[in-house]
Amino acid sequence: MHPRAFEYVRASSVPEAVALLAKGGEDAKILAGGQSLIPLMKLRLAAPSLVIDIGHIPGLSGIREEGGFLRIGAMTRHREFESSPLIRERYPLLADAVKVLGDPQVRNLGTIGGSLVHADPAGDWGTALLALDTELVATGPAGDRSLSIDRFFEDPFTTALSPSELLTEIRIPKAPARSGGAYKKLKRKTGDFATVAVSARLLLGPEGKISEARVGIGAVAPVPFRSIHAEDSLKGRSPSDAAFGEAGRLASVDSQPGSDLHGSPDYKRAMVRVLTRRALETATERARM
Amino acid sequence: MTDSMERFLTGKGAFVADLDFPDLIHLKIVRSVYARAIVRSVKGGITAKDVKAYMSAVGEGGAGGTGPVAYPVLARDRVNYVGQPVAAVTGETAAEAEDLLDSVTVDYEPLKAVADPEAALRADPIHPGTKSNVFGEGQVGRRFEDPASPVVVEETLRNVRVVPNPLEPRGVVVRWDGRRLTVFASTQSVPSFQEGFCESLKLPKRAVRVIQMDTGGAFGSKGGIYPEYIVAAHVAMQRKRPVRWIETRQEHLQATEQGRGARARMRLFADREGHVLGLKGDLLIDGGAYSAGMADWSPRWIGMQTTGPYHIPKAHVTGRAVYTNKVPLGPYRGAGRPEAAFFIERMMDFLADEIRVDPVEVRLRNAVDAAFKSPTGLQVPPFKSFLEDAIRETGDRNRAPSGNVGFSAFVLVPAANSGEGARIAWRDGRIKVWLGGKPHGQGHEVFVRRLVSEELDVDPSLIDLEPSDTDALAKGVGSWGSRTAIVGGGAVIEAARKLKARVRQKGPYAAKKLLAGKYDVKVFYKPEGNFNSLGANLVAADLDEFGLVRVRDVVAYYDAGEVLNRPMLESQVAGGSAQGMGQVLSEGAWYDEEGQPLVGTIGDAGLLSATEMPTFVVKTAKTRSNTPHGAKGVGESPAIGVPPALVRAVERQAGHRLTETPLRPEVLVAPVKA
Structure with a gap:
């Protein structure tokens, strides 16, 4: 349980980190909270020759509403979401997600940016942000570019970032009125990754009908994904057991779960149905508040 | 502490x-x-x-x-x-x-x-x-x-x-x-x-x-x-x-x-x-x-x-x-005892379902007053009165709103008859004690200090349990099989008595005389007879729509003989119960068909943590064993009794026979087709 020898550099600015990344190429890795990278290195599943620590770059963390967006620095630790009144009051979906993410030790050190870039198919933030029309800001040698969360995850543990890009910010459009979101995670016990996770965000029209729906599904496909069939089935309908049951069915059809220690594909599909229904119910309650 | x-x-x-x-x-x-x-x-x-x-x-x-x-x-x-x-x-x-x-x-x-x-x-x-x-x-x-x-x-x-x-x-x-x-x-x-x-x-x-x-x-x-x-x-x-x-x-x-x-x-x-x-x-x-x-x-x-x-x-x-x-395959807390209890206890529950009688009542109908040796050779202590007490002491088994409760009973067969070695020496101002088996988490020094201080009439703070060392004590066995309180306890008492006898060679015993002299004695204590003891568990647990189980209460009623130290006994039972719960809920060393282990990291190993723990209630019966201090074994009891009782509690909600540990969530939810 000892990593291979590696060079460690503490970057003091984003441009410096990007330059180091460009220089290090494939053998360089960014260290944020270290909750995935360090175990991988100790298990020798990862053996970077250069580790670039971005934990001391000023301005890379923090949660604030600004210019129509909730803006989150990539180095923001999970714990900061737990203690943020803004998240608790206005973004309950994110509050749901952080509450069931890892354990207190992981939440104290782990970061939202690190978690997204690690791109575990069962990672909580990826699934959660899919329901919130999220934009991710990547900084590379040529400056910033914005990516949609919908196209961010390409394969297990693989994102759309280029090797010389650093994820620097997460932007979520401000929660509109009469909207509500929820995140539901099935895990066997405290600290586990999700067996199945579902995020849902609903926008209710003036007559109480669903005018917009987003449903994110995690842990049951190579990458977290939106169930477009479930979303389409909800539009224009009134929130109801029948509508949510149908959405759950469609979401489970869109899933491609594998068999592992968490359960069989049939079990996981059944759980997608249950969790989708539960997430939509909670999202509706919150939209009506 | x-x-x-x-x-x-x-x-x-x-x-x-x-x-x-x-x-x-x-x-x-x-x-x-x-x-x-x-x-x-x-x-x-x-x-x-x-x-x-x-x-x-x-x-x-x-x-x-x-x-x-x-x-x-x-x-x-x-x-x-x-x-x-x-x-x-x-x-x-x-x-x-x-x-x-x-x-x-x-x-x-x-x-x-x-x-x-x-x-x-x-x-x-x-x-x-x-x-x-x-x-x-x-x-x-x-x-x-x-x-x-x-x-x-x-x-x-x-x-x-x-x-x-x-x-x-x-x-x-x-x-x-x-x-x-x-x-x-x-x-x-x-x-x-x-x-x-x-x-x-x-x-x-x-x-x-x-x-x-x-x-x-x-x-x-x-x-x-x-x-x-x-x-x-x-x-x-x-x-x-x-x-x-x-x-x-x-x-x-x-x-x-x-x-x-x-x-x-x-x-x-x-x-x-x-x-x-x-x-x-x-x-x-x-x-x-x-x-x-x-x-x-x-x-x-x-x-x-x-x-x-x-x-x-x-x-x-x-x-x-x-x-x-x-x-x-190797020994694992209980080492054959939990397996046997799981097999017979599950069968008793199935029998109860078959004839539509309360499972505890079925157990009572098969209990007798006298000790006996079963056809397979198991020495069973008088069970009927113990079971009646256990039913009363573990409380109202139907108190859970949906009756989500399971009950088990068992005979603990401790590995006592091989005996244990002990040595006591008075030197450098300390009474030093060595045992063949030293604790690996149990805290044996607590009972050693109590038994030796009572026997020798000396201040407990003078007594140390020394690290096990073959140079200090060559003849010993080890700590496993619910044995150490029985034979380790017996061995230190016998060593203390031998020490006293040495002091008595110079007249009536007094702690002062001991502390004024120089002594070093070794014994090997090998008790005769049977140390089997009875135990019972009641477990209440809830099953949710995801096939996940929340254990609410684990109640134990064990014949521990003379309890040497109650907090230590209670923590043994809590720890062993957690282990039994792990075996039932999530710990499985699964392999694929090629013999590749599927559990690769501690994250997959299914170990429970504090958040999954229920309320523990530990009660004891007291039938003295024929050791000088009357203790019986308890270390393996919860690993034996908790699994069948917990599986039964879940089974009442799953609605079909549960035959395997660990319980997989997919076995516990009603099959839903996508």
């Missing part, structure tokens, strides 16, 4: 990995990545050409194997499980040794592995030169004609293998001074380790000294020696430098002997009132690649206990242990 608790909680424990010497060598092991393969060649590292030794039969249930089934310390021409040691490398630092693992090249020719014990019965033998994979066969009770009973309950039951997973993995530091090996070990037994090193390395007893370091849990995995220890000794002797080998958690998940791994086909014959008329059983033990641990004697040992505390007139149980391409 006890001394050891204070030391551990303040970071002052001294574990084997804390031990350092300036010229220490770090050892790492190259392990098989195949469950079964021919080893064509090994290039680099220390190999079987250097270490020609074989494993020996030591510790609880050891059986090394000879001839074609001998267990080599480093694999010779074949590997038989994933994780089997093939070669070793050394470094000046642990990281360097780990880097060097890649310098060894092993050329394998993979063979078809036999991972499933049922398949092993039909498959070609995994060991060339043997006729079949069956290596332990036995039967208990007498064969009988199926009675013409109106009720026959049949079921196949299974306990999947479990990884011991103590907090501290295994490890040794070995030193050689040219004449003598000194082994610093995380262990349950220094005498077993000494014997194992001597046999494997063909050294005389005087050439091996074993000293126990603080030991952070064991659960059976530290009673005997392992291949890595012998490799460490070999390197220490060759290089004349101390060698350290510390197991990683990943190695533990692959290469530490696993427990349970038993299947039973059971048939219960009964009348319509639920009186059991006969029991037939057939056991199959997933023995793993070598008969290192306890598989060979498991058929008879588990079979003997399958009648439980019930008065069953006829019983016949057969069993076989088979070789499979997995790490050998």
